Amino acid sequence: MTEIRPTSTTGSTTGLPYLQxxxxxxxxxxxxxxxxxxxxxxxxxxxxxxxxxxxxxxxxxxxxxxxxxxxxxxxxxxxxxxxxxxxxxxxxxxxxxxxxxxxxxxxxxxxxxxxxxxxxxxxxxxxxxxxxxxxxxxxxxxxxxxxxxxxxxDSWDAQIVPYLWAYSLVALLGIAVRSRQDHTAALVERAQRLEVERDQQARLATAAERTRIAREMHDIIGHNLSVITGLADGGSYAAAKSPERAAQALEAIGTTSRQALSELRRLLDVLSDDAPATAELAPQPALSDLAQLIDGVRAAGLPVRSTVRGAPESVPAGRQLAVYRVIQEALTNTLKHGGPDATATVDVTYAPDGVTVDVTDTGTGRAPGAPGTRTDTGSGRGLTGMRERTSLYDGTLEAGPLPRPSGGWRVHLHLPLSPAKDDKTP
Known part of the structure; x- marks a missing residue:
């Protein structure tokens, strides 16, 4: 039997890479x-x-x-x-x-x-x-x-034409090499430009993420510390007259502290390298948690009257979180700057075209022995965070003092519900 061996092409294929x-x-x-x-x-x-x-x-x-x-x-x-x-x-x-x-x-x-x-x-x-x-x-x-x-x-064309052909071929070869070099240089420049753009996008994404994390930490820590401060002040006054109320204030302080630590731990777990394996995937606050938020502010000593019209089911999760954080920050500012006799009103309206929120208070900022007016004038991180959250959804935010003689402070928010706009996580 004759053995048929395949023809090897190794010799013809390995020479080209070596030449290159x-x-x-x-x-x-x-x-x-x-x-x-x-x-x-x-x-x-x-x-x-x-x-x-x-x-x-x-x-x-x-x-x-x-x-x-x-x-x-x-x-x-x-x-x-x-x-x-x-x-x-x-x-x-x-x-x-x-x-x-x-x-x-x-x-x-x-x-x-x-x-x-x-x-x-x-x-x-x-x-x-x-x-x-x-x-x-x-x-x-x-x-x-x-x-x-x-x-x-011989004939003149036989003496000249071959040389002219040689000149033309060499010139075409130079043009071809030049075109290839230009193309390679363009590709290298494009790759470098894309790399620079990629680095810029990464830096922008990092800056945006840092801003979001700072905003979340401010909302979590700032609000809960304000509640704890209010509870501690109320408990210190009640300790002499009503030990039972002081004990309730201490219990509320413990509950609020644990809640703040839990939210902060969840946020830090997301930032860790092994976040997918260990991060607690708890849901972000939603509009259904407003009652719990208001109850905590009331426990801190701020009387709050709330009115809700409509249902939040049609509001996407990202917009719900934005509304929740704006209300939270507005009430936190009242706790910090409103004074001891301040009261607050939260009015939330759900309509087909969007969500409207009005948070007003009667605070003047004058505490006993501490003359002055309110300091939440819009230069801090809190109002800046509210404006950033609002701008994510093309909403409008107005914050400023109410006209005298009543005084106080008002935060007005309107977030449109546009089905064509993708929902984002603020």
């Missing part, structure tokens, strides 16, 4: 040490040109083999040595070698070293504006015409 790696190494050397590379390349072609002269190889193609040897050596050096400046001054090098080419064609030496002009032409196509290729082509064609006129051997 070799080319990349050569380019890397060229980028790091351009002068060394230019010296090596120029030295190589100088040796080749002098070898051709020393071996009399040029006489096999010369139209006049009797050209003096010193002239041939000088022309060979004039074709090869200027390659050292082909990158910095390609047009000057081409003009010089074209003048040497005129002497070469007129003398009949027809040195093959004249083909080194193709290297200069390649650099012109690679580095200079494309309109210079026309001038370069004219300078390279002129010696050919002089040679045809001076030594007519």
């Amino acid at each position: 790696r070799l080319t990349q190494r050569v380019r890397a050397i060229d980028r790091r040490h351009p002068l060394v590379w230019d010296l090596l390349l120029t030295g190589f072609y100088v040796i080749v040109a002098i070898t051709d002269v020393a071996g009399d190889g040029w006489r096999t193609v010369a139209a006049d083999p009797g050209v003096p040897q010193p002239l041939v050596i000088v022309m060979s050096l004039c074709f090869s040595v200027p390659l050292l400046w082909r990158r910095r001054h390609p047009m000057a090098v081409l003009a010089f070698t074209s003048a040497v080419g005129l002497v070469n064609s007129a003398s009949g030496a027809l040195l093959q070293a004249a083909m080194l002009q193709l290297i200069v032409l390649f650099n012109i196509a690679l580095r200079l504006p494309l309109k210079t290729l026309g001038t370069a082509g004219a300078m390279m064609t002129l010696p050919l015409v002089v040679g045809v006129v001076r030594f007519p051997d």
Whole structure:
């Protein structure tokens, strides 16, 4: 039985990657040490040109083999040595070698070293504006015409057209390499720009997340500490007259503290590296928790009257949290700045077009022995957080003092319910 073995193509496929790696190494050397590379390349072609002269190889193609040897050596050096400046001054090098080419064609030496002009032409196509290729082509064609006129051997097109084809192919090769380099440079620039934009987006996202966390911590800690402060003040007054009420205040302080610690721990768990495994996935406060919030404020000593019209079921969760936090912050400000005789009113209206909230109080900010007016004028983090939450849903927020003589403070919020706008987590 004849064994049929598959034809191996390894040899044909492994050569290309090797060639690519070799080319990349050569380019890397060229980028790091351009002068060394230019010296090596120029030295190589100088040796080749002098070898051709020393071996009399040029006489096999010369139209006049009797050209003096010193002239041939000088022309060979004039074709090869200027390659050292082909990158910095390609047009000057081409003009010089074209003048040497005129002497070469007129003398009949027809040195093959004249083909080194193709290297200069390649650099012109690679580095200079494309309109210079026309001038370069004219300078390279002129010696050919002089040679045809001076030594007519065959038809003129047979002597000129092959060289013109060579010039065109080298110019096209330079244009192709240039286009590839430009495309690669554009891709690199785009990648760098995308990387910068990605870093900027990451920094913006980090800043937004920090703002959100600061807002949440302010709402959690600020409100609960205000409630605890109110309870502690009330308990200290009640301790002398009604120990039972003092004990109730202490119990309320403990409950509020535990609630604040629980919410703070849940927020910190989300920030930890192992948050998916350990974070408590408790729901955020919603409008259904308003009664509990108001009861806690009442327990802290602030009389609150609440009115609710409609049902919150149609309000998305993100908007519910925003409304809850605004009411919480407004009541916290009343606790902190309203004074000992302040009262508050919470009016919530659920309508098909949105949610409207009015929180008003009668506080003046004048406590016994502490003259002055209210300090919640809008420069703190609390009102800033309320405005940020409101702006997430294109809502409107108004906060400011009520007209005298009644005085007090009013916070008015309206959040539209737009089904076309995605719900966000404030």
